[in-house]
Amino acid sequence: MTGEISKIGVLGAQGKVGAEMCKAVDAADEFTLVAALDAGDDISALVDSGAQAVVDFTHPDVVMANLAFCIENGIHAVVGTTGFDEARLDQLRRQLEASPGTGVLIAPNFSIGAILMMRFSAIAAPFYDSVEVIELHHPDKADAPSGTARRTAELIAAARREAGSAPMPDATSTSLDGARGADVDGVRVHGLRIRGMVAHQEVILGGPGETLTIRHDSMDRASFAPGVLTGLRNIADHPGLTVGLENFLDLD
Numbered sequence: 001m002t003g004e005i006s007k008i009g010v011l012g013a014q015g016k017v018g019a020e021m022c023k024a025v026d027a028a029d030e031f032t033l034v035a036a037l038d039a040g041d042d043i044s045a046l047v048d049s050g051a052q053a054v055v056d057f058t059h060p061d062v063v064m065a066n067l068a069f070c071i072e073n074g075i076h077a078v079v080g081t082t083g084f085d086e087a088r089l090d091q092l093r094r095q096l097e098a099s100p101g102t103g104v105l106i107a108p109n110f111s112i113g114a115i116l117m118m119r120f121s122a123i124a125a126p127f128y129d130s131v132e133v134i135e136l137h138h139p140d141k142a143d144a145p146s147g148t149a150r151r152t153a154e155l156i157a158a159a160r161r162e163a164g165s166a167p168m169p170d171a172t173s174t175s176l177d178g179a180r181g182a183d184v185d186g187v188r189v190h191g192l193r194i195r196g197m198v199a200h201q202e203v204i205l206g207g208p209g210e211t212l213t214i215r216h217d218s219m220d221r222a223s224f225a226p227g228v229l230t231g232l233r234n235i236a237d238h239p240g241l242t243v244g245l246e247n248f249l250d251l252d
């Protein structure tokens with residue numbers, strides 16, 4: 001129910017995205033920023049602040065501990081931090097069983113354009129022989145490939161499996177290590193780290209005589225704010241684990 005929660009804490013509040021999320025929460029009429037914590041702060045301040053939900057944009061190495069604390073204390077979480085594999089998601093599902101009523105949303109990308117780019121890529125993938133993903137980010141990014149690229153590759157692979165698509169053609173018989181990118185679920189993912197960039201991705205699809213390129217660009221971290229606010233507005237109505245903001249959007 002919209003407005004059910006109002007008191008919000010931000011973890012990673014001094015980071016590139018966290019600082020932007022503090023501004024967005026502050027500017028939203030229905031929310032009050034009650035805690036803005038960063039590395040070195042005591043997370044138990046969340047409880048003292050009365051936070052009903054947190055936004056986490058921290059680091060893959062610390063996010064699981066942050067979420068364990070939130071779940072134990074019945075604080076909902078809207079999480080942008082990357083680094084979630086199936087083992088981590090299963091661990092969260094188990095922890096959430098002990099805290100019914102608490103919701104955790106993990107979203108590899110909160111920008112609406114990126115969500116649509118992933119959806120369009122999955123729709124297009126079975127119609128082409130070849131599909132590869134190129135992600136381009138600022139050079140201070142902690143992980144590679146990006147969470148968005150991993151998720152895109154997984155969605156592409158699932159769509160091709162469901163359609164019974166043939167394996168992608170690739171006649172490479174010799175290559176330097178890394179020249180063909182990472183293999184994510186059978187889909188090649190290439191990562192670039194370029195000063196001046198924020199967050200960008202291309203999905204290139206090819207068949208006989210044609211290619212299709214689906215590209216998304218976040219030029220400013222403000223692009224993640226509307227999705228995070230949507231997450232906060234919906235999280236109390238979605239106890240348990242939700243993966244992907246598209247679950248809170250009417251895309252169909």
Ligand SMILES: NC(=O)C1=CN([C@@H]2O[C@H](COP(=O)(O)OP(=O)(O)OC[C@H]3O[C@@H](n4cnc5c(N)ncnc54)[C@H](OP(=O)(O)O)[C@@H]3O)[C@@H](O)[C@H]2O)C=CC1
Nearest residue numbers: 012014015016017038039057058062080081082108109110
């Ligand atoms: N899902 C999405 O839409 C998006 C996801 N991201 C992801 O969000 C994460 C953060 O990205 P970004 O803002 O660029 O990174 P930054 O490094 O700029 O920010 C992370 C902040 O978290 C702080 N931090 C570290 N440990 C803790 C802790 N235990 N508790 C609270 N704060 C802590 C860091 O402090 P210190 O520097 O001192 O360690 C830093 O200030 C990454 O995983 C990134 O991939 C980014 C953009 C969009």
Ligand SMILES: O=C(O)C1=N[C@H](C(=O)O)C[C@H](O)C1
Nearest residue numbers: 082108109141146147148199
């Ligand atoms: O670190 C970033 O900047 C980003 N991280 C997320 C990811 O890994 O996909 C989302 C976006 O690409 C920006």
